[in-house]
Amino acid sequence: MRDAGRPPRRPLPLIPLLLVLLALLDLRTELQLLLDHFTFSSLVEIPRHHPLALVVLLCAPWLFQRSR
Numbered sequence: 363m364r365d366a367g368r369p370p371r372r373p374l375p376l377i378p379l380l381l382v383l384l385a386l387l388d389l390r391t392e393l394q395l396l397l398d399h400f401t402f403s404s405l406v407e408i409p410r411h412h413p414l415a416l417v418v419l420l421c422a423p424w425l426f427q428r429s430r
Contacts (some may be wrong), residue, residue, distance in 0.1 A: 375429035382422050385415035 364376075388392075392408050409416055 371428055375426055378422065378425035378429050381418050381425065383401040385418040388412055389419075 389408070389412055392404070392412065396404055396408075
């Protein structure tokens with residue numbers, strides 16, 4: 363009777379979470395370089411070298427919403 367009136371808990375969406383973590387790992391070096399020495403040219407180069415990681419991060423809210 364403890365959960366009377368509460369909706370059932372949904373499990374954590376593991377696949378979107380894994381995709382986001384892998385995208386951040388892919389961008390780790392570039393993000394460290396941006397934090398150390400920010401330049402606009404380095405910011406422009408990230409989409410050229412890591413388009414999939416950026417798309418995953420941009421679509422992350424939609425992925426989490428769809429998995430629930």
